[in-house]
Amino acid sequence: MAQIPTGSLGDSEFDRDTAVTRREPGVYDVDLSAGWTIFNALNGGYLLAIMGRALSDALPHPDPFTVSAHYFSPSRPGPAVVRTETVRSGRTLSSGQASLLQYDEEGREVERIRVLASYGDLDALSDDVRTTAKPPAIPPREHCLGASDGPPPKMAAGNAITDRLDLKLDPATVGWAVGAPSGKGEMRAWFGLSDGRDADPLSLLLTVDALPPTSFELGLEGWTPTVELTTHIRCRPAPGPVRVSIVTRNLAGGFLEEDAEVWDSADRLVAQSRQLARAPRP
Amino acid sequence: MAQIPTGSLGDSEFDRDTAVTRREPGVYDVDLSAGWTIFNALNGGYLLAIMGRALSDALPHPDPFTVSAHYFSPSRPGPAVVRTETVRSGRTLSSGQASLLQYDEEGREVERIRVLASYGDLDALSDDVRTTAKPPAIPPREHCLGASDGPPPKMAAGNAITDRLDLKLDPATVGWAVGAPSGKGEMRAWFGLSDGRDADPLSLLLTVDALPPTSFELGLEGWTPTVELTTHIRCRPAPGPVRVSIVTRNLAGGFLEEDAEVWDSADRLVAQSRQLARAPRP
Numbered sequence: 001m002a003q004i005p006t007g008s009l010g011d012s013e014f015d016r017d018t019a020v021t022r023r024e025p026g027v028y029d030v031d032l033s034a035g036w037t038i039f040n041a042l043n044g045g046y047l048l049a050i051m052g053r054a055l056s057d058a059l060p061h062p063d064p065f066t067v068s069a070h071y072f073s074p075s076r077p078g079p080a081v082v083r084t085e086t087v088r089s090g091r092t093l094s095s096g097q098a099s100l101l102q103y104d105e106e107g108r109e110v111e112r113i114r115v116l117a118s119y120g121d122l123d124a125l126s127d128d129v130r131t132t133a134k135p136p137a138i139p140p141r142e143h144c145l146g147a148s149d150g151p152p153p154k155m156a157a158g159n160a161i162t163d164r165l166d167l168k169l170d171p172a173t174v175g176w177a178v179g180a181p182s183g184k185g186e187m188r189a190w191f192g193l194s195d196g197r198d199a200d201p202l203s204l205l206l207t208v209d210a211l212p213p214t215s216f217e218l219g220l221e222g223w224t225p226t227v228e229l230t231t232h233i234r235c236r237p238a239p240g241p242v243r244v245s246i247v248t249r250n251l252a253g254g255f256l257e258e259d260a261e262v263w264d265s266a267d268r269l270v271a272q273s274r275q276l277a278r279a280p281r282p
Numbered sequence: 283m284a285q286i287p288t289g290s291l292g293d294s295e296f297d298r299d300t301a302v303t304r305r306e307p308g309v310y311d312v313d314l315s316a317g318w319t320i321f322n323a324l325n326g327g328y329l330l331a332i333m334g335r336a337l338s339d340a341l342p343h344p345d346p347f348t349v350s351a352h353y354f355s356p357s358r359p360g361p362a363v364v365r366t367e368t369v370r371s372g373r374t375l376s377s378g379q380a381s382l383l384q385y386d387e388e389g390r391e392v393e394r395i396r397v398l399a400s401y402g403d404l405d406a407l408s409d410d411v412r413t414t415a416k417p418p419a420i421p422p423r424e425h426c427l428g429a430s431d432g433p434p435p436k437m438a439a440g441n442a443i444t445d446r447l448d449l450k451l452d453p454a455t456v457g458w459a460v461g462a463p464s465g466k467g468e469m470r471a472w473f474g475l476s477d478g479r480d481a482d483p484l485s486l487l488l489t490v491d492a493l494p495p496t497s498f499e500l501g502l503e504g505w506t507p508t509v510e511l512t513t514h515i516r517c518r519p520a521p522g523p524v525r526v527s528i529v530t531r532n533l534a535g536g537f538l539e540e541d542a543e544v545w546d547s548a549d550r551l552v553a554q555s556r557q558l559a560r561a562p563r564p
Contacts, residue, residue, distance in 0.1 A: 065537070066510040066558045068350030070377050070398045072370045087396060088354045093509065095352050097396070114369060114379070116352045116398050118509055118558075125535030130500065132467065133531040185414065218412070227375065227400050228348040230512045232558050234534055249415040250551050252516055253407030255347070257554060269532050272539060274556050276348045276400075276514050 012197035013164055014206070018050045020057065026084045028054040032102075034077035038159045039223045041074035044113075045209030046161070048229065051098045051115050052205045054082040059094045061119040063201045068230040069115045075102060081109070093120045122201065122236045135263045136245035141190045144168035165210060166192035166241070176216035185214040185248030185256070192241040199237040199264065207244060208260040208273035214248040215256065215280055222280035227255070229275035240265035254279050294479035295446055296488070300328070302336045308366045310336045314384075316359035320441045321505045323356035326395075327491030328443070330511065333380045333397050334487045336364040341376045343401040345483045350512040351397045357384060363391070375402045404483065404518045417545040418527035423472045426450035447492060448474035448523070458498035467496040467530030467538070474523040481519040481546065489526060490542040490555035496530040497538065497562055504562035509537070511557035522547035536561050 017035060020028035036046035052064050085097045095118045101109040138144070146168045170188035175181045191207050192199075199207065208231050213224040243263045248256050256279045262271040299317060302310035318328035334346050367379045377400045383391040420426070428450045452470035457463045473489050474481075481489065490513050495506040525545045530538050538561050544553040 066352070068352070068398060068510060068512055070348075070350070070369075070400055072372075072377060087352075087393065090354075095354060095396075111369065114377075114398055116350060116396055116510075118352055122535075125537070128536070129532075129534040131532045131534060228350060228398075228512070228514075230350055230510070230556065232510075232539060232556075234532065234537065249413060250516060250554070251410075251412040252551070253404075253410065255407070255516065257514060269534070272532070272556075274512065274514075274554075 012193065012195050014193050014197050014203055018046070018053050018202065020050065020054045020082060022057065026058050026086070028057070028082040030080050030082060032075060032077050032080050034160060035164055036161045037077065038161050042077065043161050043206070043209060044071060044226045044229060045206035047075055047100060047113055048115070048205040048209065049202045051082055051100055051113065052202050054084055055096050055098050055117050055119060056202070058084040059086060059096045059119045060089050061094045061121055063120055063122045064205065064231070064233050065093065065118050065120045066230065066232050067115060067117040067205065068228065069113055070228050071113050071226045073110065073112050075100065075112045079103065092124070093118050095119070122233065131269060133261070133269050135267055136188050136243050136261065138170045138188045138190070138243055141168050141241065144170055144190055145174055161210070164194050166194050167211070173217055176212070181217045181219040183217070183219065185218050185251070187211045187214050187217060187246040189244050190241045191244050198239045199242050201233045201236065204233055204237065204262055204271040205231055207242060207262050208271055209275070211244055211246055213277070214246050214258055218248070218251060220280040224277045224280055227276045227278065229273060231271060231273040233271050235268045235270045237264040237270040238266040238268070242270065251279055294475065294477050296475050296479050296485055300332045300335050300484065302332065302339065302364060304339065308340050308368070310364040312362050312364060314357060314359050314362050316442060317446055318443045319359065320443050324359065325443050325488070325491060326353060326508045326511060327488035329357055329382060329395055330397070330487040330491065331484045333364055333382055333395065334399070334484050336366055337378050337380050337399050337401060338484070340366040341368060341378050341401045342371050343376045343403055345402055345404045346487065346513070346515050347375065347400050347402045348512065348514050349397055349399040349487065350510065351395055352510045353395050353508045355392065355394050357382065357394045361385065374406070375400050404515065413551060415543070415551050417549055418470050418525050418543065420452045420470045420472070420525055423450050423523065426452055426472055427456055443492070446476055448476050449493065455499055458494070463499045463501040465499070465501065467500050467533070469493045469496050469499060469528040471526050472523045473526045480521045481524050483515045483518065486515055486519065486544055486553040487513055489524060489544050490553055491557070493526055493528055495559070496528050496540055500530065500533060502562040506559045506562055509558045509560065511555060513553060513555040515553050517550045517552045519546040519552040520548040520550070524552065533561055
């Protein structure tokens with residue numbers, strides 16, 4: 001029987017809104033919550049967490065190690081289904097596939113996202129760490145800026161997800177909110193969930209896609225739709241807020257990459273992700 | 283009808299050895315060549331190029347934009363089949379899935395690799411480039427070291443792929459070959475194909491996984507099996523050898539990431555990739 005990683009945390013908005021109900025083996029009914037919209041579409045990281053939870057139940061291993069998601073069309077609040085397939089079950093890793101489907105006006109299934117993932121058990125990994133990566137250079141949390149700190153007005157406008165997240169942005173990466181983007185493709189923040197739920201591997205799938213896009217700091221407004229997002233979960237996060245750094249180095253031909261790192265309160269690199277996204281038109 | 287990107291190049295070892303024969307729509311017979319083995323298993327980038335070629339034929343767009351591959355078991359030289367599925371066809375992007383299968387002793391199909399990919403047309407992209415990425419700091423090609431430059435003996439030992447590649451390693455990243463690894467997770471090289479075939483989007487799928495593993499420079503010997511490898515092709519490469527830089531920053535819990543960049547002779551960042559791999563045991 002699969003363990004469902006629920007974090008430390010009992011009843012939380014995130015756990016309620018990413019709940020999956022097994023209809024039959026490998027098939028899960030879900031209700032996509034309007035609480036996680038951004039630009040009126042559901043946040044891609046929220047959707048990924050739902051698919052990750054379904055795979056945690058379907059696969060013999062509990063934790064996402066690497067999750068590759070290709071996004072086909074925007075998802076809307078309301079009913080959806082996650083169809084999973086177990087592709088192989090190994091001793092330390094198992095792999096599976098999941099599709100998130102919604103329904104068109106005739107009730108036909110429309111595939112929104114497809115995921116390939118390999119799962120393992122983070123608690124079974126050795127404690128050996130050899131890293132040259134450094135935590136993001138971000139000021140202490142109390143010196144960073146949240147949605148309640150006056151401007152940035154754009155952070156809140158029409159984005160229900162703002163209320164769900166306890167996001168404190170590095171002042172060096174909020175120029176976009178007052179009409180003065182830095183021109184650097186960087187975004188850094190302290191990330192938590194508003195109701196205090198701690199991070200776990202599933203919430204990290206949300207975290208890597210939850211900051212404002214780096215394109216804002218490049219002076220580009222509007223939606224940056226994800227084409228593909230791959231996330232590696234490298235370590236079970238310690239309790240407390242995490243730090244997130246997102247960097248874009250190459251905007252070319254109308255596409256850009258976003259590389260995210262997530263660090264926990266114990267200074268461990270707990271997640272790395274990269275996405276390919278369409279750049280907003282300048 | 284799909285265009286098959288064949289590069290500039292007519293008949294080459296790479297094109298012959300990655301040829302796919304359409305058995306029926308979406309299903310391709312292939313013959314995996316023993317010429318691309320490393321540690322007696324077939325190189326993951328070579329296999330990815332074969333799957334990429336099948337998808338180029340099956341999908342309405344010719345060029346891989348982002349390809350996510352999950353590796354299940356080592357592939358052996360000999361017959362195999364690639365089964366593809368077209369998942370969606372959009373105006374500028376189409377997406378599909380491919381599985382590489384071989385046969386067990388009873389003739390049953392065994393899935394080796396599964397890929398999710400989104401394809402487009404690189405020639406249709408704008409020339410707009412805003413990049414802060416810099417080409418790798420690598421000496422001129424004539425100051426770099428190939429398999430014929432005496433040691434490193436390990437580069438050639440039992441690895442047929444060595445003959446297929448025109449690989450010239452940065453002297454700063456070959457310490458492993460003489461028993462003096464630098465301790466840094468870096469590998470840099472000039473990359474070409476031995477028969478002079480120029481780079482194209484399909485050969486870039488090979489290039490990102492063709493250098494010795496960064497773990498060698500971390501002092502770890504042995505195979506570093508790929509769990510997952512995602513590659514973004516960002517630009518059609520100009521003729522001439524390309525430069526490749528691979529960096530590992532975080533080796534933890536027995537896994538490591540390898541981030542690769544490929545730059546062409548026109549100083550364009552033509553490919554980015556990241557893989558999650560199992561680290562050799564120390």
